[in-house]
Amino acid sequence: MDSIDRSRIALPARAWMALRTRGAGYAWHKTLRRTLGRWPAWKRRLLYDDPRRYWTLRGGDDYFREQEGQPSRSRRMEWIADRLAQYEPRSILEVGCGYGKLLRALRERLDVPMVGVDFSPSQLRHARRYLGPNAGVGLLLGRGEYLPFPDSSFDLVVTSAVILHNPPPAAERIRAEVLRVTGRFAAHSEETSVSYNRYGYDTAAWYRNRGIELVEAGPIPGDPDRDSSQFCVAVLDRPEARAQVPEYPRAGRFLDLVESGELDAIFS
Numbered sequence: 001m002d003s004i005d006r007s008r009i010a011l012p013a014r015a016w017m018a019l020r021t022r023g024a025g026y027a028w029h030k031t032l033r034r035t036l037g038r039w040p041a042w043k044r045r046l047l048y049d050d051p052r053r054y055w056t057l058r059g060g061d062d063y064f065r066e067q068e069g070q071p072s073r074s075r076r077m078e079w080i081a082d083r084l085a086q087y088e089p090r091s092i093l094e095v096g097c098g099y100g101k102l103l104r105a106l107r108e109r110l111d112v113p114m115v116g117v118d119f120s121p122s123q124l125r126h127a128r129r130y131l132g133p134n135a136g137v138g139l140l141l142g143r144g145e146y147l148p149f150p151d152s153s154f155d156l157v158v159t160s161a162v163i164l165h166n167p168p169p170a171a172e173r174i175r176a177e178v179l180r181v182t183g184r185f186a187a188h189s190e191e192t193s194v195s196y197n198r199y200g201y202d203t204a205a206w207y208r209n210r211g212i213e214l215v216e217a218g219p220i221p222g223d224p225d226r227d228s229s230q231f232c233v234a235v236l237d238r239p240e241a242r243a244q245v246p247e248y249p250r251a252g253r254f255l256d257l258v259e260s261g262e263l264d265a266i267f268s
């Protein structure tokens, strides 16, 4: 995280730096991302056929700088953290925590156990730096579809711009896992709009269709497109709600992942 203003460096020089620092796969990924803007279908096919690979290449210094350079993003996170803190959760899991922006905002408000899971090692490396060594936040490399926690392990489980990045079968599994591991609240900030790496789901409707109570649902103030912005919080501490949690085979699959090396590290 240096202080060089990269936008002032010529494009070929930036491409050369990308190639040298992160290799040909990253340089190719970056080139496709920048050049395929007018062909979203191709962009999805060429860049987003494997979301985990995409997010491993996308995470890193450039992504961090891009995101941190947007004050509106910080205001959004502060708003979400304020809302979540009002529920006074006794423990929090963030699925798809990225470089830890929401966890850091939550840590400033709450002194409770917190864990972040993400399937991108590059994002988690940044999270460890961004949160600092003494934040008391556990970071785990893993998939939202197979959370390595027993049922009802956390008081509140949150996803922010995560489910929308997964194709329907994976998105469905993530929702089911969120419901399984939460003891009380499931919170989501998931937009409904579609792009090359977004599938756009109406998460609030997903809960309503299952008769699970939402204590709030609506757009996030300040989001440019109010129609696609969505924040919602579901309550899961009632037996009727728990009965709606879809059943999937779990432990075996989780162990398979560990053995295949797909789930390969725990950052404490």
Ligand SMILES: C[S@@+](CC[C@H](N)C(=O)[O-])C[C@H]1O[C@@H](n2cnc3c(N)ncnc32)[C@H](O)[C@@H]1O
Residues within 6 Å of the ligand: 051, 055, 056, 095, 096, 097, 098, 099, 100, 101, 102, 117, 118, 119, 120, 123, 142, 143, 144, 145, 159, 160, 161, 162, 163, 165, 166, 170, 174
């Ligand atoms: C747009 S970023 C959002 C990060 C963070 N939640 C935030 O709001 O700042 C999406 C993150 O979700 C992670 N992600 C997407 N799908 C995932 C999945 N199926 N399992 C685990 N992590 C996932 C990506 O690696 C990426 O870090």
